[in-house]
Amino acid sequence: MAKWLSAPCSHSSSTTFSSFHNESLCCSRKLTALTSICDFSKWAAKNFAKIQLRSHFELRSSNGHPLNAVSLQDEGSAANPQSEETHFSELGQEDSTLSITVVGASGDLAKKKIFPALFALYYEDWLPENFVVFGYSRTKMNDEELRNMISRTLTCRIDRRENCEEKMAQFLKRCFYHSGQYNSEEHFAELNCKLKEKEGGRLSNRLFYLSIPPNIFVDVVRCASTKASSKTGWTRVIVEKPFGRDAESSSELTRCLKRYLTEEQIFRIDHYLGKELVENLSVLRFSNLVFEPLWSRNYIRNVQFIFSEDFGTEGRGGYFDNYGIIRDIMQNHLLQILTLFAMETPVSLDAEDIRNEKVKVLRSMRPLQLEDVIVGQYKGQSKGGKTYPGYTDDPTVPNSSITPTFAAAALFINNARWDGVPFLMKAGKALHTKRAEIRVQFRHVPGNLYKRNFGTDLDKATNELVLRVQPDEAIYLKINNKVPGLGMRLDRSDLNLLYKARYTREIPDAYERLLLDAVEGERRLFIRSDELDAAWALFTPLLKELEERKIAPELYPYGSRGPVGAHYLAAKHNVRWGDLMGDDSHSCHLPLWPLLFFLRYHTPSLPKHTHKNGETGENAKFCINDNMDVLIEILKRLDDRSLGVAACVCRLWCGLTRNDALWEHLCFRHLSPPPEGVRTVVVALGGYRRLYTVCVKPVLSRLGKMRVGGGGAGGELERRVWTRHEVELSLSLFCVDYYERLLIGGGGGGGGGGRIGGESATPPLPSSLMFLCKAVNV
Numbered sequence: 001m002a003k004w005l006s007a008p009c010s011h012s013s014s015t016t017f018s019s020f021h022n023e024s025l026c027c028s029r030k031l032t033a034l035t036s037i038c039d040f041s042k043w044a045a046k047n048f049a050k051i052q053l054r055s056h057f058e059l060r061s062s063n064g065h066p067l068n069a070v071s072l073q074d075e076g077s078a079a080n081p082q083s084e085e086t087h088f089s090e091l092g093q094e095d096s097t098l099s100i101t102v103v104g105a106s107g108d109l110a111k112k113k114i115f116p117a118l119f120a121l122y123y124e125d126w127l128p129e130n131f132v133v134f135g136y137s138r139t140k141m142n143d144e145e146l147r148n149m150i151s152r153t154l155t156c157r158i159d160r161r162e163n164c165e166e167k168m169a170q171f172l173k174r175c176f177y178h179s180g181q182y183n184s185e186e187h188f189a190e191l192n193c194k195l196k197e198k199e200g201g202r203l204s205n206r207l208f209y210l211s212i213p214p215n216i217f218v219d220v221v222r223c224a225s226t227k228a229s230s231k232t233g234w235t236r237v238i239v240e241k242p243f244g245r246d247a248e249s250s251s252e253l254t255r256c257l258k259r260y261l262t263e264e265q266i267f268r269i270d271h272y273l274g275k276e277l278v279e280n281l282s283v284l285r286f287s288n289l290v291f292e293p294l295w296s297r298n299y300i301r302n303v304q305f306i307f308s309e310d311f312g313t314e315g316r317g318g319y320f321d322n323y324g325i326i327r328d329i330m331q332n333h334l335l336q337i338l339t340l341f342a343m344e345t346p347v348s349l350d351a352e353d354i355r356n357e358k359v360k361v362l363r364s365m366r367p368l369q370l371e372d373v374i375v376g377q378y379k380g381q382s383k384g385g386k387t388y389p390g391y392t393d394d395p396t397v398p399n400s401s402i403t404p405t406f407a408a409a410a411l412f413i414n415n416a417r418w419d420g421v422p423f424l425m426k427a428g429k430a431l432h433t434k435r436a437e438i439r440v441q442f443r444h445v446p447g448n449l450y451k452r453n454f455g456t457d458l459d460k461a462t463n464e465l466v467l468r469v470q471p472d473e474a475i476y477l478k479i480n481n482k483v484p485g486l487g488m489r490l491d492r493s494d495l496n497l498l499y500k501a502r503y504t505r506e507i508p509d510a511y512e513r514l515l516l517d518a519v520e521g522e523r524r525l526f527i528r529s530d531e532l533d534a535a536w537a538l539f540t541p542l543l544k545e546l547e548e549r550k551i552a553p554e555l556y557p558y559g560s561r562g563p564v565g566a567h568y569l570a571a572k573h574n575v576r577w578g579d580l581m582g583d584d585s586h587s588c589h590l591p592l593w594p595l596l597f598f599l600r601y602h603t604p605s606l607p608k609h610t611h612k613n614g615e616t617g618e619n620a621k622f623c624i625n626d627n628m629d630v631l632i633e634i635l636k637r638l639d640d641r642s643l644g645v646a647a648c649v650c651r652l653w654c655g656l657t658r659n660d661a662l663w664e665h666l667c668f669r670h671l672s673p674p675p676e677g678v679r680t681v682v683v684a685l686g687g688y689r690r691l692y693t694v695c696v697k698p699v700l701s702r703l704g705k706m707r708v709g710g711g712g713a714g715g716e717l718e719r720r721v722w723t724r725h726e727v728e729l730s731l732s733l734f735c736v737d738y739y740e741r742l743l744i745g746g747g748g749g750g751g752g753g754g755r756i757g758g759e760s761a762t763p764p765l766p767s768s769l770m771f772l773c774k775a776v777n778v
């Protein structure tokens with residue numbers, strides 16, 4: 001802990017603290033309140049008039065600002081809402097100034113995100129008339145050099161390119177630099193002088209953005225608050241994550257920050273909260289009658305939060321190795337989205353009301369258990385003549401590092417709304433794709449009239465709502481519909497709101513929205529300290545256990561779909577990852593049998609796990625054979641060959657793989673709709689296993705080959721939908737096969753005895769009448 005905060009807050013003198021409180025807190029609080037009220041009343045008056053004029057419905061945010069909601073019918077303004085927006089420059093703020101100081105200006109985040117976001121706000125006229133931007137870091141630079149540095153990363157919005165150069169030059173003229181140490185009050189006092197000079201005696205509002213490593217947060221806050229806070233307006237500080245490494249270090253950080261700042265001055269940023277689709281989550285839920293009534297355990301089977309990046313920790317290995325993917329993505333970004341997803345309806349859109357509800361969700365959650373988490377780490381991979389480095393190939397990462405770059409977890413909310421619903425999270429670096437999405441899988445339709453049209457895999461027929469946060473922002477709902485025509489075939493379709501097709505306007509970067517909110521004092525999208533505590537309380541025991549027990553991550557190749565353990569974890573909770581299933585998927589190709597073997601023979605010791613036979617403690621092992629339901633779920637997803645291999649593993653598996661229900665599933669897995677009322681006949685004639693081996697497989701592969709143009713008998717053939725004729729042919733052949741065996745003297749009557757019986761130790765012989773297949777083909 002002491003290591004984590006290199007400057008524990010006890011370090012600073014109480015004189016400084018009290019002087020700041022005397023000087024800044026008292027005056028600045030009152031003045032902040034006064035100026036905010038004053039600025040806001042002008043702002044609100046203007047906006048309110050405009051909104052009323054346009055007869056739009058009004059949503060108010062926590063500081064009372066209308067949220068500029070527009071009627072859904074108002075297509076014109078949705079396409080170009082900017083024409084009606086009120087911007088800061090219109091607000092007549094000539095008597096006040098805004099100074100934004102980016103601390104750590106020479107760093108990656110500042111260059112990549114913060115300066116470009118500030119420019120975008122300026123470009124769109126969101127910043128007040130009098131503003132300056134200061135860069136502060138140790139690197140020696142003058143104003144001109146800072147301008148050169150940031151000009152390389154500034155881009156113009158696509159819809160108003162014409163005056164871009166001019167706007168950029170104007171923006172850069174407002175950018176200045178001060179070089180200094182992060183723990184030097186003297187250097188911050190110098191910065192204060194420069195700020196004052198630019199402010200020219202006007203009422204000053206100051207925003208500090210801490211874009212620096214966390215071990216210097218407190219130093220900077222101490223120096224900035226004592227030497228460079230505003231004496232006349234507000235002073236706010238945006239703090240970047242990580243907010244500690246665990247519950248203890250996080251609360252220590254909060255305690256230290258609060259020695260110099262009030263909670264209202266601290267803006268803990270989680271940039272995922274600024275993403276358009278995450279903002280839209282609440283709108284979708286609370287302003288559409290069709291969703292909110294379904295938003296509970298009664299209709300939702302599971303919810304998935306998926307984050308993946310198709311690149312590794314390139315360049316950030318040093319930072320990452322100390323944190324890992326759970327702290328980097330799950331404990332903050334994904335958990336924040338989860339709370340917004342699961343919270344009850346807040347009393348209002350006020351920040352405190354929303355954050356109260358989020359905290360309630362977090363406090364209702366079950367702390368994460370080790371058995372509900374799997375971790376992975378990417379390893380090097382050579383593909384198409386290119387070599388991709390493994391995580392530990394990064395020179396800033398120790399060779400023996402077991403820091404997870406991938407994790408999947410199952411979380412549960414123990415409240416009336418969500419009891420028993422698995423909330424699955426999955427986050428990973430160096431995977432096959434870059435995406436972030438929320439997937440809501442609904443329950444099966446009870447007593448579904450169209451059940452027979454779906455095949456035996458009802459999961460594939462359930463509704464799924466997907467909010468694709470990035471890339472290509474979209475909200476789509478998977479539904480079942482009838483294929484047009486005289487028959488009754490059902491199809492899966494998407495009701496799709498693809499943002500780029502619906503809105504011509506570019507979606508602002510999350511940092512733009514969050515910076516603007518901080519300037520406006522809107523706290524809705526920032527994390528309150530009790531929220532942070534509750535989030536850490538959930539993850540800290542797990543993180544400690546992973547580290548203390550040195551749980552080795554499962555290795556996965558760079559660019560792959562991640563460790564197979566994630567599928568096992570999902571299967572354990574009766575869930576299938578939506579991104580790897582059905583239309584979006586390649587699930588047929590998932591190599592599940594290695595997973596089974598892994599689980600059978602190599603499952604690591606899981607501490608404090610209670611074995612089914614009562615054994616507990618260090619040596620208790622998770623054993624797939626004690627979890628028959630999971631085992632069967634996995635077996636159901638295997639192809640025929642893998643089932644054959646699995647049958648050789650042990651008696652239990654051998655018995656399970658003979659289960660006719662598995663073969664029934666395999667026979668009709670790719671059939672839509674499955675044949676009706678054939679079960680009794682098939683069972684009487686020898687069972688599904690025989691049906692599959694003797695008829696289905698040969699018919700499928702022969703006709704499949706013809707149809708697909710000679711393609712091999714691999715997944716391509718297996719995945720295509722069968723036709724009714726193929727099924728009928730298989731069933732007819734099965735009858736022929738039965739009678740042939742009966743006549744030839746196999747001695748098998750109904751019920752599948754003798755040669756015909758499904759339980760025979762010898763594999764079923766192909767019927768001599770299978771030549772019919774060939775005849776049909778000809």
Ligand SMILES: NC(=O)C1=CN([C@@H]2O[C@H](COP(=O)(O)OP(=O)(O)OC[C@H]3O[C@@H](n4cnc5c(N)ncnc54)[C@H](OP(=O)(O)O)[C@@H]3O)[C@@H](O)[C@H]2O)C=CC1
Binds near residue numbers: 109
């Ligand atoms: N980069 C990203 O994509 C993201 C970053 N973050 C967080 O934002 C913050 C800034 O990130 P990023 O810009 O990548 O960080 P950097 O490592 O680039 O650090 C920013 C600046 O801080 C100074 N600095 C770096 N290391 C030290 C040190 N040990 N002691 C004192 N000063 C140091 C350097 O400036 P100088 O030497 O000139 O003083 C550097 O330019 C971090 O807290 C990070 O966790 C969060 C989300 C994403």
Ligand SMILES: O=C1O[C@H](COP(=O)(O)O)[C@@H](O)[C@H](O)[C@H]1O
Binds near residue numbers: 309328
């Ligand atoms: O906070 C972080 O987020 C980025 C991903 O952000 P995105 O907006 O590009 O999706 C991630 O790369 C980084 O590791 C993490 O610290």
